[in-house]
Amino acid sequence: MFIDHARIFVKAGDGGNGCMAFRREKFVPRGGPSGGDGGNGGNVYFRSSTQLNTLLPFKYQQHFQAGHGQHGSGNRRHGRNGEDLEIDVPVGTQVYDDSGQLFFDMDVPGKTELAAEGGKGGRGNAAFASSTNQAPRRCEPGAPGEERVFVLELKILADVGLIGYPNAGKSTLISVISSARPKIADYPFTTLTPNLGVVPYGEYRSFVVADIPGLIEGAHAGSGLGDQFLRHVERTRLLLHLVDVSDVGPADAAGALQAINRELELYNPDLLKKPQFVVATKIDAADDSKIEQLRLYCRRHQLIFYEISAITGKGIQELKDAMAAQLGITAD
Ligand SMILES: Nc1nc2c(ncn2[C@@H]2O[C@H](COP(=O)(O)OP(=O)(O)OP(=O)(O)O)[C@@H](O)[C@H]2O)c(=O)[nH]1
Numbered sequence: 001m002f003i004d005h006a007r008i009f010v011k012a013g014d015g016g017n018g019c020m021a022f023r024r025e026k027f028v029p030r031g032g033p034s035g036g037d038g039g040n041g042g043n044v045y046f047r048s049s050t051q052l053n054t055l056l057p058f059k060y061q062q063h064f065q066a067g068h069g070q071h072g073s074g075n076r077r078h079g080r081n082g083e084d085l086e087i088d089v090p091v092g093t094q095v096y097d098d099s100g101q102l103f104f105d106m107d108v109p110g111k112t113e114l115a116a117e118g119g120k121g122g123r124g125n126a127a128f129a130s131s132t133n134q135a136p137r138r139c140e141p142g143a144p145g146e147e148r149v150f151v152l153e154l155k156i157l158a159d160v161g162l163i164g165y166p167n168a169g170k171s172t173l174i175s176v177i178s179s180a181r182p183k184i185a186d187y188p189f190t191t192l193t194p195n196l197g198v199v200p201y202g203e204y205r206s207f208v209v210a211d212i213p214g215l216i217e218g219a220h221a222g223s224g225l226g227d228q229f230l231r232h233v234e235r236t237r238l239l240l241h242l243v244d245v246s247d248v249g250p251a252d253a254a255g256a257l258q259a260i261n262r263e264l265e266l267y268n269p270d271l272l273k274k275p276q277f278v279v280a281t282k283i284d285a286a287d288d289s290k291i292e293q294l295r296l297y298c299r300r301h302q303l304i305f306y307e308i309s310a311i312t313g314k315g316i317q318e319l320k321d322a323m324a325a326q327l328g329i330t331a332d
């Protein structure tokens with residue numbers, strides 16, 4: 001199951017209380033104050049990990065608590081510090097508070113951020129001894145650990161995002177250019193969660209393509225699967241907009257292109273500022289008038305146009321080269 005949204009509660013450990021005690025020992029008269037300090041509460045951290053690719057673990061656990069500091073004790077014994085807690089999140093997770101303010105962007109592997117700070121341990125009475133107060137009867141309670149609510153949002157990190165109507169051939173394309181094997185079928189909404197594919201380019205280079213579930217008109221208002229998955233293409237550097245120009249595709253190919261672009265704009269106008277290639281798909285079974293209509297439309301609107309068949313492989317290499325060039329990747 002792919003989960004890309006979660007709300008969690010984190011609590012850092014409380015500091016241990018300081019202790020009030022006096023040294024009492026045979027042959028040691030007036031042993032003096034000996035209450036030790038409480039230990040510090042443990043911190044809670046977020047850590048980005050490449051081992052995870054969904055927020056699914058947070059469906060099962062929403063509460064996270066670091067260890068409490070132990071109380072100080074007699075004989076000047078310091079309480080043990082509480083254990084820190086590290087919460088692993090997938091790379092690409094953004095951490096917000098409830099009001100929507102961004103706190104952390106866990107965009108690179110191994111990043112660690114302090115989510116909640118543990119409370120300081122209280123001082124025991126031994127810490128208050130001075131020349132004028134040799135038997136202090138004072139000690140401090142430990143401070144409570146910080147407590148916070150966070151909203152986690154996963155935005156997968158890919159270089160290229162595939163968008164288009166359901167059935168446009170997005171999953172088929174990713175399956176021929178990468179080793180990803182998403183489900184492919186001739187009905188709409190086959191893909192229900194994003195898929196990532198690594199496209200090898202040349203001997204040593206590669207780029208990452210994300211296939212997201214199909215969009216339809218009204219997605220911004222919740223039609224179809226809605227537009228929630230568009231967040232996963234927000235950080236891509238290039239969009240491939242796939243339009244099915246075969247007999248089974250939309251009757252008005254250019255209209256389909258415009259409708260989806262309108263959904264992008266309604267979701268986030270910045271998406272339209274990204275470089276976008278229009279890709280006519282299924283040209284092996286094409287309706288020539290549809291290709292022509294789309295090509296004309298693109299020429300008129302100065303859109304970059306490609307045509308491919310994932311079945312015969314026609315146009316695939318040109319498209320890969322164009323993607324790599326756009327991303328600034330060279331084959332060697
Ligand atoms: N003839 C032909 N059929 C294709 C081509 N590419 C994909 N198809 C077919 O089109 C149908 C839909 O393909 P998918 O790749 O599942 O489409 P999608 O865009 O991922 O669809 P959703 O996941 O529902 O959004 C499948 O039956 C594919 O076999 C192509 O180049 N030529």
Ligand SMILES: [Mg+2]
Pocket residue numbers: 170171172182183184190191213
């Ligand atoms: Mg699909």
